[in-house]
Amino acid sequence: MHGLIHGAGLDRYYELRRGESAPSPQLRPDNFAWLDLQLEDPAHRVGEGVVRLRLDLQGVHCAACVWLLEQLFARRAAGRDLRINPALGTVELVWDTRLGSLRDYLAEAEAFGYRFGPAHAKPTPRSRGILVRLAVAAAAAMNVMMFSLSYYFGLAPGEQGPAYVMFGRLSLVLCTVAVGVGGWPFFAAAWRGLRRRVVHLDLPIALGMLLSWSGSVHAYLTAGPENAYFDTVTIFVALMLVGRWLQEWVLERNRNSLLASGGIADLYARRLVDGRLQAVSAAELRTGDEIWIAPGDLVPVAGVPLRREVLVSLDWITGESDAQVRRPGERVPAGAFNAGETGFRLAAVEDFSDSRLHDLLRLDDARGDDADAPRDAWHRIATVYVGVVLLLAATGFVAWLGAGLQRAVAVAVAVLVVTCPCALGLAVPLARELVHVGLRRQGVLLRRNSYLEKALRVRKILFDKTGTLTRGLLALSDDSRRELLALPAAERRVLWNLTGRSGHPVSRCVAAALSLSDTAASGEGAARLDPAADDVREVPGEGLAWERDGVVWRFGRPGFALPTAGNDDTYAGRSVFSRDGAPLASLTLVEEMKPDAVAEVALLQAAGYEVHLLSGDAPARVRAAAAALGLAAGRARGGLSPLAKADAVRELDDRDTLMIGDGLNDSPSFDAAWTAATPAVDRAVLPHKADFYYLGDGVAAVRRSLDAARRLRTVQHGNLVFAGAYNLIAVGLCLSGAVTPVVAAVLMPVSSVTVVAATAARLGAGRSPWTS
Numbered sequence: 001m002h003g004l005i006h007g008a009g010l011d012r013y014y015e016l017r018r019g020e021s022a023p024s025p026q027l028r029p030d031n032f033a034w035l036d037l038q039l040e041d042p043a044h045r046v047g048e049g050v051v052r053l054r055l056d057l058q059g060v061h062c063a064a065c066v067w068l069l070e071q072l073f074a075r076r077a078a079g080r081d082l083r084i085n086p087a088l089g090t091v092e093l094v095w096d097t098r099l100g101s102l103r104d105y106l107a108e109a110e111a112f113g114y115r116f117g118p119a120h121a122k123p124t125p126r127s128r129g130i131l132v133r134l135a136v137a138a139a140a141a142m143n144v145m146m147f148s149l150s151y152y153f154g155l156a157p158g159e160q161g162p163a164y165v166m167f168g169r170l171s172l173v174l175c176t177v178a179v180g181v182g183g184w185p186f187f188a189a190a191w192r193g194l195r196r197r198v199v200h201l202d203l204p205i206a207l208g209m210l211l212s213w214s215g216s217v218h219a220y221l222t223a224g225p226e227n228a229y230f231d232t233v234t235i236f237v238a239l240m241l242v243g244r245w246l247q248e249w250v251l252e253r254n255r256n257s258l259l260a261s262g263g264i265a266d267l268y269a270r271r272l273v274d275g276r277l278q279a280v281s282a283a284e285l286r287t288g289d290e291i292w293i294a295p296g297d298l299v300p301v302a303g304v305p306l307r308r309e310v311l312v313s314l315d316w317i318t319g320e321s322d323a324q325v326r327r328p329g330e331r332v333p334a335g336a337f338n339a340g341e342t343g344f345r346l347a348a349v350e351d352f353s354d355s356r357l358h359d360l361l362r363l364d365d366a367r368g369d370d371a372d373a374p375r376d377a378w379h380r381i382a383t384v385y386v387g388v389v390l391l392l393a394a395t396g397f398v399a400w401l402g403a404g405l406q407r408a409v410a411v412a413v414a415v416l417v418v419t420c421p422c423a424l425g426l427a428v429p430l431a432r433e434l435v436h437v438g439l440r441r442q443g444v445l446l447r448r449n450s451y452l453e454k455a456l457r458v459r460k461i462l463f464d465k466t467g468t469l470t471r472g473l474l475a476l477s478d479d480s481r482r483e484l485l486a487l488p489a490a491e492r493r494v495l496w497n498l499t500g501r502s503g504h505p506v507s508r509c510v511a512a513a514l515s516l517s518d519t520a521a522s523g524e525g526a527a528r529l530d531p532a533a534d535d536v537r538e539v540p541g542e543g544l545a546w547e548r549d550g551v552v553w554r555f556g557r558p559g560f561a562l563p564t565a566g567n568d569d570t571y572a573g574r575s576v577f578s579r580d581g582a583p584l585a586s587l588t589l590v591e592e593m594k595p596d597a598v599a600e601v602a603l604l605q606a607a608g609y610e611v612h613l614l615s616g617d618a619p620a621r622v623r624a625a626a627a628a629l630g631l632a633a634g635r636a637r638g639g640l641s642p643l644a645k646a647d648a649v650r651e652l653d654d655r656d657t658l659m660i661g662d663g664l665n666d667s668p669s670f671d672a673a674w675t676a677a678t679p680a681v682d683r684a685v686l687p688h689k690a691d692f693y694y695l696g697d698g699v700a701a702v703r704r705s706l707d708a709a710r711r712l713r714t715v716q717h718g719n720l721v722f723a724g725a726y727n728l729i730a731v732g733l734c735l736s737g738a739v740t741p742v743v744a745a746v747l748m749p750v751s752s753v754t755v756v757a758a759t760a761a762r763l764g765a766g767r768s769p770w771t772s
Helices: 002-007 012-016 033-040 063-074 102-111 126-152 161-182 184-195 202-223 230-256 356-360 376-399 405-418 422-441 451-457 478-485 489-499 505-515 531-535 597-606 619-629 642-652 664-672 700-735 741-763
Strands: 045-047 050-058 079-085 090-096 115-118 268-273 276-281 290-293 303-305 310-313 323-326 344-348 444-446 460-463 470-476 537-539 543-548 551-556 575-579 582-587 589-593 610-614 657-660 675-678 692-694
Touching (some): 012 063, 033 050, 033 102, 033 276, 063 079, 063 102, 102 115, 126 161, 126 184, 126 230, 161 184, 161 202, 184 230, 202 230, 202 405, 230 422, 376 700, 405 700, 422 700, 444 700, 451 675, 451 700, 460 642, 470 478, 478 489, 478 505, 478 582, 489 505, 489 543, 489 551, 531 543, 610 619, 610 642, 642 657, 657 664, 657 700, 664 675, 675 700, 700 741
Parallel strands (some): 460 610, 460 657, 657 675, 675 692
Antiparallel strands (some): 045 050, 050 115, 079 090, 268 276, 303 344, 444 692, 543 551, 551 575
16 A cells, blocks of 8 residues: 555655555445446536536545555546545545546546545434434533622622613523523433333433433522522533534444445446447346456356356355356356456346345344344433432431521532532543544444444354455465476476466465565566467366477366376365476465464454354364364354354354354345354445454454453443542532532532543543554
């Protein structure tokens, strides 16, 4: 990524980007079939050859990202105007199609880790409504504070009577407005909880608002406005809304970092009609349609290749890592990708509505959103808290009733005010926001607020293999690499000419190894392609053959490279390089693990987690991967279909599983798991079913998210201990009559500031080695 930025002369990106940022994602190339429909829509034309498009945008994290996209756009003569809204994840652009292809700009931006897509109607963010309520409450609080200052500095009835009365009435009205408008989200949530017989933290907050307001009104009516504490009540409401807004805003920001997915509606294809390519929605495909599948494109419906053999990858739907050859007339399943270097024609043998892909792409999420979050601990705390506070207030009222009704009410109100959970109401969302920020810097973006509670119950971590723990690429084993480089230079040259022109994954792997050898680096031997090698013959599914100067060179499966070996299984599972049927080298290719996979799996097991490997790939490969990762053979299962994998997840799940996968075949497993995560930010459906998604080339995000949840729990427990000690002392003083409602109104924000400051210090970036 640095090479791209530096090579494009965009080094100012690093000046604009402050601090550490999330790593860039690895994206499959987009075929931009959806773009053709956008450009053809008359509603988007604003002049001859000029279009105005509103698109969804993924990957913008900061001002530096906006600047980079603007610079790339400004270098295009066809670009007229570009407006990016990073908060909503949208972009509006004006483009002159006569001066250049918009596809080229979008592809260039994609290389930097950004992705565009058709715009989807998005619901009004919940944080926006909270922000409006916060504005009302904050405005009321500032005005009430101004009026209260006049009483603190001596405003009294008499000559100043009109101002004394007017300021008191205005304070009452503004405080009532603040409680009514700003307190509504808490009142509504508390009422919904009570209807479901669930007590959560919003109930004591709602009670605190109502009782503080009631006590202040009582003081205003019985002792005058100078004895009321409308300013404290309005500040309390405003601060509670700040916490609630932070909680909603950070989740919406993470969700908007992804393209909105319509599932099936986001899938497009190119259909051949009268010899011309026509972009259509996949839902329109019918049996008999002829479809063009470009390199890297998804096969939307099952079909049969026309005219020639094709190379396809099934890793997205089955988890199989090897590319497979399909000959004309042989079925290619829906969900496969074109793994070759050229496009091919495919005849559909089913309607899209009948395809397997149609079922797997449904956005149904059996796990729901946050409804199943394990809030049992908070429920118990809130239930006990509310009961104890009301009991203490009633006790104080009864105990002081002998001193008069006004004195008894003052004691009860003081208890209710001093115990109001302002501190926890602020500290809980602040702690969550700090955790979100710390994870986001590391490329871990939470989509559901419930994950931080669910993660505490996780005991079993279930990994998919291909694309999750492995890169989906092949690599030579260490022994095979040494054997390859030990070949004489002339034989390496032949092998390079055999593999250098092939698009098969095995050939590409061997060619890459040869090109990086010492001989190749010096400019000699294998690095030079021989024009005569244009005669190399590739036999699909078997290997490569080249006859030169009367010598037949072969590379491929043992039975192909060694035609006279018969049933000899000495070279089983290997790729053999031979000369006239005599073996020169036998190479073992293994899947390339992500750089931190082995270490991270070891750390997770050391932390007490039960790690399993579930894959649709061949059982032998799964067992080999498990051995490399240090997993017991009993915790690795291969050859699983999507539904069989989901059944395996259900078998293991006791509301304690975390499923990590990147393929469409993992979609049913996501529904079956307690919680789920994916690195596949460029795939349909999965990121929108996941509790979090992560960026970068590795799996450390899994451990980081679990560590963050435990760290958050530690901090919250510390806050509860402080709150318990504070309330014990404060309530004792209130019941003794030493604390009036006004003094209680001062103690409440002091305790809040203390808890918030402690939370920020413990979870802030400067004191958080767990996010380093």
